[in-house]
Amino acid sequence: MMENGAAAIEQEDRRVDALYDGQTALTAGTLKIASSFRRNEALFDGLRVIVVETGKLECGLPGHDRFTVAGPALCLVWNRGAEEGEHVFSGGQTLRYTAVSLTPTFAAHVSDDAALRRAGSFLSDNPHIPALRISRIPESIRGVCSQIAACPLKGAGRSLFLTGKALELTGIALESTGDGETGGTAISLADAERIRAAKDLLDSNLAHPPALAGLALAVGLNSRKLREGFSRIFGMSPNAYLHEARMDAAYRLLSSGDMQIATVAYRIGFTPAHFSVAFKKHFGVSPKALRGHADI
Structure with a gap:
């Protein structure tokens, strides 16, 4: 039986940093989940890069079959408009994540539709269907997440450091979820x-x-x-x-x-x-x- 989120979460350590004049947000945290629960929430309007380091969740997005994100995994979602997603969290696990959210205006400065297409984001002319891409986590992203978690700075220095790391993580994510390996023999x-x-x-x-x-x-x-x-x-x-x-x-x-x-x-x-x-x-x-x- 599914519980509500508040009752099912045994412990939550969540940190949100608004960066670069509010057009970029960095969220990182850990959820210790006692029992399974379902959560519906509005999708972010823009580009969202989510690193799931440990744990798993089942997701539902408009226009997509239900899918599971199991750490370690990298998930990119490009959404325009007031859409809603559903997440189902399994009990008895610890979910550790880092996420970067870029508004559409700011995302245009670091990417474009062509770059998202190269990342396999399956852009559609239908604004009610979010673009989605799931892949493995590159080791370089693990390093960036560790630096984000360990950041000891405060004030303006912290904001500048985390803004740089958020953009670095986004850049690696877009590059690593490209059209796939080119050339060479497949690795067994x-x-x-x-x-x-x-x-x-x-x-x-x-x-x-x-x-x-x-x-x-x-x-x-x-x-x-x-x-x-x-x-x-x-x-x-x-x-x-x-x-x-x-x-x-x-x-x-x-x-x-x-x-x-x-x-x-x-x-x-x-x-x-x-x-x-x-x-x-x-x-x-x-x-x-x-x-x-x-x-x-």
């Missing part, structure tokens, strides 16, 4: 699992990661197949991914304010001197400055 399911296992090995060994040859040997692939397959699945080489993962981990650790900069550097496989240079180049702010904000 078995090889895709081996490549994801390689990513997991890098994630769990940031301080002492294996070299490409050792990583390939560990997952049962040759170096060329691992390097090419990794780039196709995650949008970057294993070395580039390792650097992104190290920087994201450092940002989270420094934002917590509980760990010294040198300790963070060694934790992710850097000397303190090299770490400071790499961190500032990656984020545009020094580790010391970020720690200063975290301590406020």
Whole structure:
């Protein structure tokens, strides 16, 4: 039996940031759901990019068959007009999400109908049928979501930082949901699992990661197949991914304010001197400055 939302949600941690003169909104949060419930709500007028990191929900949109979004998943909805959607949330789960909403006017500055078509959004001349696209989450979007969640800034600095991250997330989402892979041989399911296992090995060994040859040997692939397959699945080489993962981990650790900069550097496989240079180049702010904000 479906309950109403208030009774079914055991715990909700939701944050909404209005950005760029109110034309962009960033919503992020976690829902701990005790029992299943249904929620009807008006669709956002414009472009909405939704990252579901964990959990799942069943959705209904005008002009579309019912569908399920199960994390990790990326969902784009382009809607014009006063339409309504329905969401059914299953009980006994934790749903973690990040969403960016762009008004039609602002969306025109960062995209256009042609870009949305290239993203597979199935634009229609019927304004009562929202455009929809669901795909996997690129690893680069995971990193952006982590930076959004860990942002320690306040006031104008926070708004500028989050505006940039919201647009970065939108840009990656539109690019990654394009017409699909072009050229090359399809990656088998078995090889895709081996490549994801390689990513997991890098994630769990940031301080002492294996070299490409050792990583390939560990997952049962040759170096060329691992390097090419990794780039196709995650949008970057294993070395580039390792650097992104190290920087994201450092940002989270420094934002917590509980760990010294040198300790963070060694934790992710850097000397303190090299770490400071790499961190500032990656984020545009020094580790010391970020720690200063975290301590406020």
